[in-house]
Amino acid sequence: MDQIEVKSFIPKFITFYEKATKQKCTKEERWNLWKEHYNFAAIPPGPDGQTLAKELLEHAWDQYEERFDYIKNWEPEHQKVADYLSEIKSLLGCEDPIKIVIIYFVGAFENNAFVAPYDDERLALCLPIENGNSDITLCHELTHVVHIKSANMNADWQRTIASIIIQEGLATHVSKKLVPGKEDRVYIEHEEGWLASCRVKKSEMIHGIRPYLNDDSSETVYKFTMGTGSTNTEREAYYVGWEIVKALFVEGYTFEEIASVKVSELPNWLHKIYPLVEA
Incomplete structure (x- = not known):
């Protein structure tokens, strides 16, 4: 219980x-x-x-x-x-x-x-x-x-960028499913206009964050969450997660399948499915 x-x-x-x-x-x-x-x-x-x-x-x-x-x-x-x-x-x-x-x-x-x-x-x-x-x-x-x-994760500040990407992508899409009917920006934006600005830089963000998927340093976590990432944009990991999980749904993945990937496997798993979002 x-x-x-x-x-x-x-x-x-x-x-x-x-x-x-x-x-x-x-x-x-x-x-x-x-x-x-x-x-x-x-x-x-x-x-x-x-x-x-x-x-x-x-x-x-x-x-x-x-x-x-x-x-x-x-x-x-x-x-x-x-x-x-x-x-x-x-x-x-x-x-x-x-x-x-x-x-x-x-x-x-x-x-x-x-x-x-x-x-x-x-x-x-x-x-x-x-x-x-x-x-x-x-x-x-x-x-x-x-x-x-x-996924056998911990809730510490320091975790791999791959973990953050999947955690945030999954959470934004679950909230969209359970509280439907809003514009996409409502589920992910922290300030007005952020989602539109991310979409302009989509390819650059997705490529810019990839080398850091295995990185779990505090500095890198800050860089892609509260810092300005690789494109001078806050919360890049959130946007990349949104796009990756959306691409996984198109390929037929379910919420349960995404959530079941264990934390130790996430960086390598994300590297393997990355071409889906780069297409």
Whole structure:
């Protein structure tokens, strides 16, 4: 039986925000209060992550006032999580029980949900709430949870670029199947116009990322997710994954077949099927 535990970091954010607004802080004082009372963001590990967290806080600060009442009164949708998890397990052919901790948090309006290790047995599914609930985001991230189980993956920041490509490609297409009827950009874009710009550079991106399929260094993971990749475009691995999984469907692959490729096999498997997307 699946086990879903729920935690909320929203009260911690509210404490931070109320202290910061009451004290009329400088930017540095606000940052120190954030670290003391909240200290949670969708960032990579290490010093670069802390720098990014500080930038995200400053970028989002003026927007929090408008959304603060919503944040204080927000309520989770527990049944929806369980229902989508069941659908995704069926779609990916996963029969093993899933144990997860759902962590609701206040992000910086960047729509960056993520999955990370929680303990030896469970994954943490971290969902930002400041922009409202999103079935697409929920399906996307739950797909990561189930896929990690099906393919014997870990949820660490460092993993091969091949793993990231297939993880993100599968998750975007699962969300499209379970929450149908939207334009493609809704399932994958983090900012308006990104998908159109990627399509212009499609061939260049697909060829540019291929030499890195076996690379699992932190620097390379950052380069093709939060960095500017090989074409000066953020999140290239996401777009390449979208195109590769779409090409696999055309060839007759199923969601279950893609999800079942074990993590140790993914780089070589992806090299073999790469001509499908290069055509």
